[in-house]
Amino acid sequence: MTRHGESTGNVAFRETDGTDAEEHGISERDADIPLSDTGRAQAVRFGRRLAALPEDERPTLVLVSPYLRTRDTARIALEQVPYSPRVRVDERLRDRDQGVMEGLTPVGVRRRFPEEAERKRRVGKFYYRAPGGESWADLALRLRSLYQELSGGRALVVTHDAIVVMTRYIVEELTEQEIMEVEKEPIGNCSVTRWRRSEGRLRPVDYNDLSHLSDTGALAP
Structure with missing residues (x-):
């Protein structure tokens, strides 16, 4: 599982953080916010990490949020790999709707x-x-319906930070208090979170791993 690469929205959030601004100044609707140049570079590096996976760890299915920044992250990353997993866009992986906020x-x-x-x-x-x-x-309600449909194979999910967090809540059967503590750590753009099936259940392997981006100079959440 990965979060999309840095978007222009992420840049706008950082620029307004700690200021007196009431709005982030993002002109696009959330679904149409694109990747930044840094985000595209991150997607390339993530793709190279996927390309280096041994055959028995390569994803057989790629599930992608329908938002532009996630679809572009998946497309750029998969352009780097020598294999062709099935790709499916699923609206249940979209970012959390903030409503009037x-x-x-x-x-x-x-x-x-x-x-x-x-x-x-x-x-x-x-x-x-x-x-x-x-x-x-x-988010947990819509994600449970998606994950219950998966059977066998290895799935790569390209999505948003809130979805990464709530997937951990579901897979690891965490409590409200535990997941809200986890949520305090920002999920890095193009970070890797993995679980591996062992003894009949999924067990955590990596969380928010950014090691493949360590020489890009682009690790900001």
């Missing part, structure tokens, strides 16, 4: 929706759903 910074949320900021504080991050949006728990 889309495009707002934390400052913007507090100023424009103070009652929602308070409700999130009371309900907690895991179960809070912004108007028109999704909670973290909602």
Whole structure:
């Protein structure tokens, strides 16, 4: 499993972090945000890691979020490999819908929706759903339906940071408190998270591994 390469949205988030801005200044809808130049370079390096896998570890199926940044990450990465896994786009892997909070910074949320900021504080991050949006728990519901369909083979999932986190919640049967602690660590762009089946269940191998990007100078989340 991997998160998409750095997007122009990720760059905008970093540029507004810690400022007084109320919006991130992203003009595209979330589904249309493209990769940055750094993100494309990260996708190439991720693809080279896939190309170097031994035959018995190569993915037989690639599941991809329908968003532009994930589809381009998968396409660029697979251009580097000497094999041809089946590729399937699945909308259940899309990023978490922020609803009316889309495009707002934390400052913007507090100023424009103070009652929602308070409700999130009371309900907690895991179960809070912004108007028109999704909670973290909602992600678990759609991901369970997808993963229950998989049988056999080796799947590579190209998706978003929230989906990586919630996949770990499902696969490792974590609690709300445990996964919200895990979520505090940012998921790096084009990082690798892996599980391997052993004794009838999936067991963690790597989480948020960025070793294949160590010489790109592009490790920002």
